[in-house]
Amino acid sequence: MKELDVLVIGGGPAGINAAQILSNNGFTVLLVDEGYKLGGQLLKQTHKFFGSKEHFAGCRGIDIPSKFPLDKVEILLKSTVVGLYNDGVATIVTEDKFYTKVKSKGIVVATGAQEKFLPFIGNDLPGVYGAGAVQTLMNSEGILPGEKVLMVGAGNIGLIVSYQLLQAGVKVVAVLDAAPQIGGYLVHASKIARAGVPILTSHTIVAAYGKDKVEEAEIAKIDENWNIVKGSNRKVEVDTICLSVGLSPVNDLLWHRGCEMVLIPELGGYVPKRNKFLETTVENLFVAGDVCGVEEASSAMVEGKLAGLALSRNLGSLGLEYEIYKTIKNLEILRKGEVGEKIRRGLKKLGGGD
Incomplete structure (x- = not known):
């Protein structure tokens, strides 16, 4: 069994x-990730970040991982942590071994989020993708998902991926959103609107049709009660349907370890109860990023910093109080304004995390 100070998942x-x-x-830190290189969702982000220099404004997401020197960190890629146990042991499935056992004094779970799906007729046809899958195909593998795309969801991810599709030469037939207004930033919506892509709010997808793959999509307008408006159904010719309808925290390991979990829709589903330092109800088990509640990459980076500082303090590092205080304030600043209102509401329900 391998023994070390901290396991970061x-x-x-x-x-x-x-x-x-x-x-x-x-x-001593072991960092475990399922991917073939570090970066997670950053590896799909070809657009430039905006905000402050501290949050890598002007940098493309794909370039950010290299800005974190990890020469003193042991890194295990193409590997999955499959269990966390009460004695501090974690089991890891690797490429060439069925499992590896690791025992640590502290753990940071930063497992991110997974895409939600949408039930509709024909949603199992080839050509129906999640937005993250489309980003992986295009930005990581250099493969176009199709030629004519219908985007379902006008949050930031849906708008950004729509623009990336346009940049790759793919026609985006329309962007739909069931809400009466878009959920993403206006700056992202403006880019695709200027390119002539219609953004249809209060609309939903009803069905996908095709023999062996997507050939058409049926869409319809919905009213304030989320019911389809009679006579509004129409079909559009597409070969790809891209779903950007939200994310859910990947929290399996937290359930397994016995962390107290709370259902908070504003944060994406079940999230761990934790204090303001991101320590869960299990001592020295910290969380950071979308597993805490779905936010932006900037918030995930700041939460990672906070979890690292707070766990370092728990394990005996001195003189970190001011840096911890500054990091908490930084998170509060990121969550200010209209965009952060949903997150603030969720954290208020959670209690102790805001």
Whole structure:
């Protein structure tokens, strides 16, 4: 059995930040990720971030992972943590072994989120994708998903992926959203609107049709009670339907370890109860990123930093109080304004995390 100070699970924006902080404070760290390289969702983000320099404004997501020096961190890629146990042991499935056992003094779970799906007739036809899958195909593998795409969902992910499809030469027939207004930033919506893509709010997908793959999609307008408006159904010719209808935290390991979980729709589903330092109800088990509640990559990076600092303090590092305080305030700033209102509402329901 391998013994070390800290196990970090997930090599996305939260996990790499937590691992860097912990290793910089002198702890032995093992960072485990399922991917073939570190970065998580950042590896799909070809657009430039905006905001402050501290949050990598002007940098493309794909370039951000290299800005975290992890030379003192042991990294295990193409591997999955399949169990967390009461004695501090974790089991890991790797490429060449059925499992590896690791025992640590502290754990940071930064497993991110997974895409939600949408029930409709024909949703099992080839050509129906999640937005994240489309980003992986295009931005990581260089493969176009199709030639004519219907995007379902006008949050930030739906709008950004629509623009990336346009950049790749794919026609985006329309962007639908069931809500009466878009959920994403206006700056992203404006880009695709200027390219002539219609954004249809108060609309939904009813069905997908095709013999062996998607050939048509049936869409319809919905009223304020979410019912289909009679006579509004129409068909559009598409070969790809891209679903961007939300994310759910990947929290299996937290359930397995016995963390107290709370259902909060505003945060994406079941999330771990934790204190303001991101420590769960299990001592020295911290969380960071979308597993805490679905937000932006900038928030995930700051949460990773906070979890790394707070766990470092728990394990004996001194002189971190001011940096921890600053990081908590940074999170509060990121969540200000109209865009962060939903997150603030969710955190208020959670209690102790805001």
